[in-house]
């Protein structure tokens with residue numbers, strides 16, 4: 001395998017005609033000198049082709065560089081706002097992720113497993129800026145449809161948006177990650193309205209169900225580095241999977257987390273159980289006929305597929321009990337829906 | 338099910354020898370070879386889809402080929418849970434190529450009546466980093482007898498473009514193909530000069546609209562471009578039936594339109610390996626828990642097993658992204 005300066009390896013880069021003149025296109029092509037460039041007319045048409053196999057494409061994902069023509073800002077659902085903030089929006093500088101979590105809803109949402117990268121990030125920022133002018137502060141998630149920090153060495157989206165947040169102090173910017181690439185931000189001074197959120201899972205769960213993502217220990221070390229550097233830090237244990245021995249696994253995971261991190265300085269913790277919208281699960285099951293997790297006997301209610309009510313309550317109680325040992329209850333949010 | 342389509346008997350003979358295929362008796366107009374007595378039970382099928390010089394076929398012949406393809410793929414696709422791959426193998430119309438220049442032009446086409454045509458100019462800087470071996474491959478000159486893997490096939494006449502998923506590559510160099518369908522020389526020339534195809538822009542199944550390659554001011558990293566009308570016909574049909582991860586399109590270059598170039602044994606083995614690797618990826622996604630399957634084709638073999646979604650194909654172009662890797 002050819003190592004690149006960023007540690008990423010993509011064999012092909014599909015470049016939309018309109019994306020060719022953008023500096024980000026040039027940057028990516030320079031950083032991935034071994035990749036073959038394939039010119040395309042319309043990135044979205046390629047990305048949205050019917051009949052693609054998400055998981056087959058994940059075996060060797062490609063980059064698709066595109067120009068986004070808007071809308072740039074989307075209203076966030078409850079799944080975005082895990083911490084009870086209001087007026088939630090998200091942007092999608094990248095669609096799809098360098099990781100491949102078995103439960104990830106992107107498999108049900110996107111036709112393709114390739115990464116669709118927007119090279120006109122500036123237009124997104126302008127849209128975010130004009131919304132800010134119109135209605136003041138709001139909560140903005142920039143890594144809702146990807147893990148942006150894992151991509152940071154290739155395109156510094158996090159860095160750009162952090163600088164953007166610095167200039168828009170009423171904004172609350174959330175960067176959620178399962179990576180350990182905090183080093184990419186090491187020369188940035190923490191910003192008061194930027195929150196870094198690490199998504200954590202017990203080691204065995206992450207090893208089995210979060211393919212490619214950093215190990216639990218590395219994520220924890222990264223979160224500690226960020227905390228020590230002065231960044232606002234939130235954590236989430238989501239989704240909690242009822243794997244064999246889950247109670248002990250999550251209890252140990254939470255204990256280890258607060259052994260390594262200063263609980264006082266952790267702003268908030270959210271957790272939730274596995275949940276997916278019904279049609280997403282149907283599509284994911286087709287892609288993943290061998291996944292015991294996706295083919296488990298889920299209960300479907302109001303378009304949401306999840307555990308049975310009593311199982312959810314059991315998870316809620318168990319995780320809450322573990323978290324109460326380390327945190328003030330006001331800092332804990334249970335997310336569902 | 339692996340389907341290999343070849344343009345003539347010479348090519349078929351070599352591939353049949355490598356893959357140990359025998360002629361299947363049946364109702365096919367075009368000869369069909371397989372590794373079993375019947376098409377329905379075969380793991381590998383070889384289909385000789387054309388016996389006339391390329392670009393000189395009548396509309397009826399083209400239609401027959403398309404119908405045969407549709408029939409073959411339709412039947413094969415109905416065999417559930419088997420890998421199904423279309424590998425198109427055919428000579429380009431002419432192999433008079435202009436070696437790529439260092440900066441521009443970068444678009445190369447071989448045309449029947451306009452040999453050594455190279456067209457299109459590009460602006461934009463070259464990448465500053467030194468060329469890697471892959472780049473050297475890209476810059477390689479297509480020569481007669483060489484075998485190429487298409488990363489896109491344009492059907493200019495229909496205004497569509499097809500992109501097989503480039504998931505595995507057993508070492509073949511890549512090429513872009515202008516398959517202008519039942520096109521004329523003028524079509525091909527206008528394609529080669531990068532003129533956007535007139536006509537509908539809407540996409541067919543699995544297709545996106547055609548592009549104006551030469552207008553792209555991107556660094557000189559695209560694969561060379563060949564003209565092969567057959568490739569478009571193949572893709573039209575294959576993309577209607579199959580997902581792009583189960584389609585590969587190969588080009589074997591001939592020196593003249595009438596030349597029935599056959600692949601070498603080594604190239605046939607490469608095709609077999611490509612087929613086996615694609616088959617592994619295709620089949621791995623369909624396995625039930627704790628199930629595994631062995632796929633063995635001369636020149637390539639491997640094992641796919643269900644283990645939380647990891648298809649175990651021979652690790653050639655696998656590329657897990659390294660960022661945030663485990664300790």
Ligand code: SF4
Nearest residue numbers: 097099100101104146
């Ligand atoms: S890290 Fe997040 S976005 Fe990426 S695959 Fe996992 S769940 Fe999906």
